[in-house]
Amino acid sequence: MGVCKEATVEDAISRPCRRRRYRTRMLNAVEESLNRVRDNISGDKEDVSLWRRGSGFKSSFSTSETWKIMRGDRVKYDWTRGVWFTQATPKFAFMVWLANLNRLSTMERVIHWNLGADDECVLWIMESSYTSSWSEIMQLAAEGCNMDRKRLLCFRYAFHIAVYGIWRERNRVRHGEKLMPITVLKKVTDKGVRNKLSVMRAKRVKGMEDALQLWFGTRV
Template identity: 45%
Template sequence: MGIKREATVEEALMRDKRRRRYRSRILNEIEAEMETVSERLRVNAEAVNMWRCGSGYKQRFSAHETWWLLRMARERCNWSRSIWFSKATPKFAFVAWLAASNRLSTMDRITQWDPGADATCVLCKREPESRNHLFFECSFSNQLWEHLTKGILLSDYTNAWLSILEIISDEGMKKKKRFCLRYALQAALHALWWERDKIKYNEKPSPIGATMKMVDKGIRNKLSILRSKRVKGWENGLQFWFSTRI
């Protein structure tokens, strides 16, 4: 009959109005009864615009309910708040979001539609390039990550991507430590992806020492801005960062 098993009476009556003929007598009777009810409703009630929502149909439009009907529902990720956090740098956060979603155009993904492409990592020139390798199993990127975070993480230091995501998602971590770790991760991801693309397009690579200094300086500038703007709780942010340098 073209009616979903879980459909309400309202939804059944508002389906395609073409009269159907069935071999089964009971189905024809149901069809006739539904047509009678629909006809009675058309006669006794004025036509009104109805908006579909999660619980059926309503006369008032709700952008919120319409959005939830249109979007594809997925399991909520546990790392979103560690990517989109207060005082993050938008361009850094965007690259971090792509990396966490595994949507960056790393060579393992490119070879899926271009099997002939060279999948070797352009930073270390040793292993095939993937998200997990580039961040931070690669010998080049691992040096940057260790330089930035070894003094923050100490015995918890790791260069395994999934473990890093788990660590930065810990809301129980102290505020300055959590911010510096998350910001350092995003600054490192942005710098490494920029360096990777630069080499990929035949530009001269930067020495790892220069990359370290550039990213470290960017983090110090961010903390200095927070202090100069008198952001509450960040008067000693720069001192904390210096205390983690080993």
């Protein structure tokens, strides 16, 4: 091809322009690519930087589109709306996210790592009174089922704190600490919701001015 191995693309396209054909298909493909680049060069215009976007190369940069291109396409799940929502606390949301993906380190999973581990359940909070299904709770958290904005936030946040609290309690007992009474766990959950709504009221979050009063009404 008449191009040294250390040559740049600029060196390759600036060599004497003569259309060539080679016996090797790969060399012909390289030659055609160089010719296309050479044909697109305009001497009276300056080079510009372009950013790859979903609709092609653009002069403006988009963080969200760049992130999507780097990650690739992923399946979208409706239940994520009940996990990642405005005003959610990251550590609570992360725990619910792991729970819904069945990625928590339950004893059923731990027993596969350590055959000598004690797999007896250390929590009996729900007992026979638990009748709601996880899928129905996640659907309710995601879709709201005709709940207004304030009520949906209270439900989602209380759900997040409850999941986080139960998992934290499970870990405490698993590591030898005493089980927290269910009444105390309820108070911790209630206090967590009240603290969040109080902060939102102090920050004057639009549409959430009387959310704390709504929560108090549900506790009667």
